[in-house]
Amino acid sequence: MFDIGIEKFALLLVLAVIIFGPDQLPRVARQAGQTLRQLRRLAANATSDLKEGLGPEYADLDLADLNPRRFIQKHLIEDVDEPRQVERLGAGLHGRGRAPYDTEAT
Template sequence: MVDFGFGEVIGLVILALILVGPERMPRVSSDLAKMIKKVRAMTNTATAEIRDNLGPGFEDLKPADLNPKTFIKRHVASVLDDEDSNDRNKKRSGQPAFSPRIDPDLL
């Protein structure tokens, strides 16, 4: 999600020292830590409520699964797999794998 490197963290600490000052830094950092814990608790609670409301079958749902691109890719892949299995069944039965659809109005 958020990818901070060592250099960015050091830069933020130096910026905080300049803006807040060294005498108020311990109190501000503890307040910031408490706020981060509260935000994490709220997100965990919201996630648990959403999973409870979705019902059974969605226990292993990940946020990436809700991405429209992922959903479309998965849907297209399942349709293509269904078509492949239908083509294989037609080949086994002796029917042509692809039957062209001809519109009689075009003739």
Template structure:
């Protein structure tokens, strides 16, 4: 998620040590850890509520599924699969219909 290297982390620690001071650093680190735990708890609760409100069939929903590009790709793929099944081709066969979809639009 975050692309931090060892150098960046070390730089942030040194900066925090300078700004906060060595005396207050343990307390600030503890407060930061509590805040991170609280944010994680809130996001887990919100995710659980969203899954509960969506109902059955959405248990495996991920945030990337809500991306419009992903939604369109899945919908187009399902429509093409349905057309192949109607034609009796299945997933392994080549369909006579070759979709001309510009990948930049997806």
């Protein structure tokens, strides 16, 4: 989820000790953990309420599929059969090379 190496984690820990002090740090960490659990619970409840409100025809709805990148990948790129077409489609999306509908070069 987060790309934090050991060096960055150590730096964050030192900053937390400096800002909150060694005696207040356990209390702050406990409160942060409780807040994170509450946010996760809230998100899970919102997701289940949304699925329940949509009805049984949307029971298999995966909200991650609504991410624009994943949506494009699922509906455009997975439908392409040949690897060459995938390369051309990617080049067309990034503005490099020919567009995927350019048939003169084939």
